[in-house]
Amino acid sequence: MGPAMLLAARRGFSVGKGELRKEEVGLGGIMEEAMRETRKWQKDGNTNLGTILLLTPLTAAAGWVLAEEGRIGGESLRRRLSELLKATTPEDAVGLYRTVLLAEPAGLGKLEDLDVNDPRSQEELRRRGISAYEVMRICSGWDDVAREWVTDYSITFEFGYPTLVRIYKQTNHINTTTVQTFLELLAFRPDTFVARTKGRKKAEEASQKARKVLEEGGMLTERGRRMVEELDEEFKGEDINPGTTADLTASSWMLALLLEGIRP
Secondary structure, X not given: OHHHHHHHHHHHHHHHOOOOOHHHOOHXXXXXXXXXXXXHHOOOOOOOHXXXXXXXXXXXXXXXXXXXXXXXXXXXXXXXXXXXXHOOOHHHHHHHHHHHHHHOOOOOOOOOOOOOOOOOXXXXXXXXXXXXXXXXXXXXXXXXXXXXXXXXXXXXXXXXXXXXHHHHHHHOOHHHHHXXXXXXXXXXXXXXXXXXXXXXXXXXXXXXXXXXXXXOOHHHOXXXXXXXXXXXXXXXXXXXXXXXXXXXXXXXXXXXXXXXXXXX
C-alpha cells in the first residue's frame, strides 16, 4: 500500500499548493488502489481494510499541511483532515465500496438500501449524491473506523496517539509500545469488529480481559507479559479478533510518525 499512500500525500500536497481542489483528491480511488496492491501480496482475505481507510485520508491531510506550513502540526493536521473527509464525493463513496469488496471482510455491517454486496448500490450512490463521508456517518454507529471519519479521528488523536507516545518514551521499544497501545485501546473501548462477529457481550468481555492484563503491567512487567501471551492464546482459541483495535493502533502509529518522527 506504500505507493498508494505516496499518491495520497502528493494529492494532498497539490491541494496545499492550490493546484488541486480538495474535492479532487480522490480518496476513494486511492483506497481502492491500496487494497489492490495488498491483494497482490497476500491471498488470505482481509488483513488491513480498516488501516487503509484510516491512513489514506491522514496521509493526504499531512501532504496538504506540509505544503502550506512546511511542517506538520497536530492542530493543522486534524483541521485539514476534517476538511478532506467532508469534501469527499459520491465517486469516493463508489471507491470505498470497491475497496470493501476487494477486501472481502467478514462481519461487515449492512446499510438498509445500499448493501455493499449489491451491484446496484454503486450507481445508487451516484444517483443520490451520497459521499464517502455520508456512508461513514451512517456506519459510525456500529463501526469505529467509520466513527473516526466523522469525529475527526477522535480515538486516534485524543487517546491512541498520546498513549503510544507515552509508552514509547518510557520503553524506547517498538514491539512493546505496539502491544501495550493495542491493549490500552482495547481496554478503553470494546472492539466493534468483535461486537459484529461475536456479539457485544464478547466484545465487552475482551475489553475487560485487556484491563486485567494492564492491571498487572501488561508488556511492562514479567507477569503482565505472561498474561499477554495467555490472552493471545485465549483469543485465538475462541476466534476473537480485535481487528478494529489493530486498525486504531496503526493510525496511532501513523500519527506518531507524522508528528513525532517515531518510526516503527
